[in-house]
Amino acid sequence: MYLTKEEEKMLNGEMGEVQERMFRLLVRLGDIYNADKMIPVGSVQVAGVSYKSIGDPGTEFLEDISSKNTKVKVLTYLNPAGMDLENWNEIGFPKNFAKNQLKIINSFKKMGIVITSTCTPYLAGNLPRFREHIAWSESSAVSFSNSVIGARTNREGGPSALAAAICGKTANYGLHLWENRQPNIKIKLETELCYNSDFGALGYLVGKIVKNKIPYFTGIDNADTDQLKSLGAAMAASGAVALYHIDGLTPESDLVNKNDLETIHIGKKELIDTYSKLNSNEKPDIVIFGCPHASLREISSISEKLNGKKLKKPIWICTSRLMKEASDRMGYTDIIKKAGGQIVADTCMVVSPIEQMGFNKTGVNSGKAANYLPGFCKQKVIFNNIDELIEASV
């Protein structure tokens, strides 16, 4: 791989031990994937933030590198942590967990990483432009940035994203290259989608079918960004899909070559079957919305639906701190609280220790959360649309 003089210096340790270690990791990845060179990245998003995911070894690694005066070179955001970083005690996150989580956050902060703790950085001040090279690691954010924004990123692991942040570069391979962004399977949708959970169910199903491929959708005439984030998140979770195109909706759909592709047809029956597959038919002991993190539009819609209701089961809405503050200002948070629900910022149902907090059966409208909750959090899942889930909570 071609390296500039400055990059050679990084590799030889002339810019310090941490940069050398981090750059070596990027070069090794580049060699494995036959990258021709390194490219600068406009921003980074680092996953592996929750104490639940990285434990003591990850905490010690971060404490070690942050103690060596390491600073990131580009705008770097964080994925959700394992708890609400401000209201963890009030919400009931375990004290010992909180102590460890705060150590991790402190290390990231020392390195200059913005403590955003969200999987929707594009809604919280980190919006890449079309064709900008970035190094993001959260799978739903990777899918959204590649597909809906048309930025370019591979799905980075936690360490490689951190390395990109510290070096300001990534290796030029995979989805950074135009030839690798071409679709290789067509999905013809033959039914209407209404709820965001319909997009989640479709994403879950397509991910299972296409596995790692790049689907080109037809038959989706309209979708807002909340629906697209739901679709992409579920496909990323069930099939590691990091990029999709939708005819007439996503920015590269007119530019790619979509001729002569195998076509899969999906109709109403397939969607109904997916709902049944993901739904344990139990009664939820908690309902959690906001996977990926809820937008202000979603919070506003939930607050409207909860207005005047009294919940028998708790409802959480997971979101970024920024969205929560806007919701506080608009009075949505108070309406939700009055009904018995709460906005939980900085974390989500999958990376927080909900199983330690007494929850066993969780209702979600997200295909991604439905995919992960049984394995990561030992939950029985109730997958349904927002109206049915609210109905099950009153």
Ligand code: F3S
């Ligand atoms: Fe985000 Fe957690 Fe879902 S990180 S995409 S809310 S599993």
